[in-house]
Every structure is written in C-alpha cells, then in structure tokens.
Amino acid sequence: MNRARAAGAGAVLSVAVVTGAVLVSNSRGEVTLGPGETAVATAAEAPRRADDAALDRMESEARATEKEAEALQARVDDLARAGREMLLRLREREAAPPGASGRTKPGKSPDDMMRATMRVAMKGELKTLVDKLERKLQLTPEQRKRAEDGYQAMFEKVIEAFLSGEEFWELGDGQDQALAALKPHLRADQQEALRRMEEEEAEAARKAREEERAKVFKDAAADLRLTDDQRARLAVPLGETLQSVSERSAMLYVRVMTGRMKTEDYRSRNEALIRDGVEKLREGLTADQVEALRRHLEKITAPGASTRARIAGEEDK
Secondary structure, three states: OEEEEOOOOOEEEEEEEOOOOEEEEEOOEEEEEOOOOEEEEEOOEEEEEOOHHHHHHHHHHHHHHHHHHHHHHHHHHHHHHHHHHHHHHHHHHHHOOOOOOOOOOOOOOHHHHHHHHHHHHHHHHHHHHHHHHHHHHOOOHHHHHHHHHHHHHHHHHHHHHHHHOOOOOOHHHHHHHHOOOOHHHOOHHHHHHHHHHHHHHHHHHHHHHHHHHHHHHHHHHHHHOOOHHHHHHHHHHHHHHHHHHHHHHHHHHHHHHOOOOOHHHHHHHHHHHHHHHHHHHOOOOOHHHHHHHHHHHHHHOOOOHHHHHHHHHHHHO
C-alpha cells in the first residue's frame, strides 16, 4: 500500500512507500523507493529521498513564508492608508487661509512632506526585506549594499507613483527590478536559494489571493442569495471581478486623495466600474440578483471600504 501527503507551499507531492516499490519522477529526474523510504517532488527540482524531519522542516518553512508574506502585505496596506490620510490633511492645511492654525510652512509642499514621511516609514520595510535576503542567501557586506540600493530605488519609484496617483505595480514586480543589480553578483548556491525563496513567496501570494477571492465571493454570494448551481458557476468569475473592481476603485480614490482627480470625475469613473462589473456578471442572474450585485459593488467601492473589510477579516480570525 502506498500513501501520499502534501508537503508545504513549494512541494508538489511527497510519497512514502509502505510495501513494494515506487518510481517517483518528473521532468527533472527520478528516484526509486523501497519500503520505509520517502521522496519529495517539487516543480523546480528532481525528486529526492527525504525523512519525516525533512518533511516537517519544509512544512514549517512554508508556513513561516506565508506568515511573512501576510505580515508584509498588512504593513504595506497600513502604510498606504496612513499615507493617503496624511496627504489629505496636508493638502487641507495648504488650502487654509493665511494665518490659519496649523498651515504648512512656506517652501514645503504637501508632496515634499509626504515624500519625507514615506521615506522614513519605508526604511523599516527596506531593512525587513534585506534582512530576509541576508538570512536566506548568506549575503556578503557588498551584496547586502547592492540589495539595499536596489530596494531603495524601488521604493522611490513607489513613492513617486503614489504621489502621481498612478497604479503602481505589485511588490513582486518591483522586487524583480530591485534585485536586478544583485543577481549577477550571486554565487550559484545563492542563485538557487533565491530561486527557491521567490517560488515560495509566489506560491504564498497566490494562496493569499485565492483565499481573499474566496472570502469576497462568500460575502457577495450571501448578498445575492445565489443558488448552489450559481455558486458553482460564478465562484471564480464573480470573485475575480469583485477583486478587480475594488482594487481599481481604490486607486481612483488615491488620485482624489492626492489631488490628481476631481471628486466628480472620481464618482463618474467609479460608477462606470460598477456598470462594467454588473454587465460582466448579469448573465444567468435574476433581476433582483442584478440589483443586489449593483448594491454590493457600490458597497465595496465606497471610500474606506477596503480598510473596513480588512479590519473585519482580522477580527474574524
């Protein structure tokens, strides 16, 4: 009899042989197991023999990676929210009449003050990212300096994109750019360690997004009172559409907060997002469900909705 179990975010399968023999193979190689032996196969390397301690270590590392990814995303979300709120207050102070209490000092624009504030806040994020690289890759002092310079350049682009109201890229895309100057100076074993780390982080990010999509779908399904057949058919498209509309609406609101978009333009474009979302999903829904979908989209695109949703999710844990 043979048995198998999943082994962490980076592993595709682990196989333990109880009786007989098993050939474990993938495109990178193969290994033959006898009674009492266990092999681990991942998408990135050939199958290899492993004991229970190795499997437990893989699972522990995968859980730690997922927790690190969640903690980093939470800090990024908090930073973005605090930045938007601070920039709004700064712009309100700048618009105050001469002599009003708390008006911004001459010569310092709200954008300049926001740049300085975000640079201070991002120093902690930079250190967290580089410390992790140093721990995983055993960086030399020169390599660490290259990593710090790369991340600093990445954060500067994020700050400028934030202030301009652009939809700046996800951290993973920016990380590719941040590490571009470091990768040519890594040893072969460090390159392999970095590849594994990036695969683990990508898998953790994928799982986190799928979990978020499932939660978004669950909330919407309740509001729309979907039937079992509708739930099965709409599980992916409804969740993905709601995520997309919510994220794009949030970026529009950033442009309002940073003074790059007028409130009436924001409302018009937000309404267009809602209409497009309804049109994508209306097929197979009743008239009442279409109206419920419209109300649900209005709810999740309301200013501050994403922050309230994240706080509620943390309270449910």
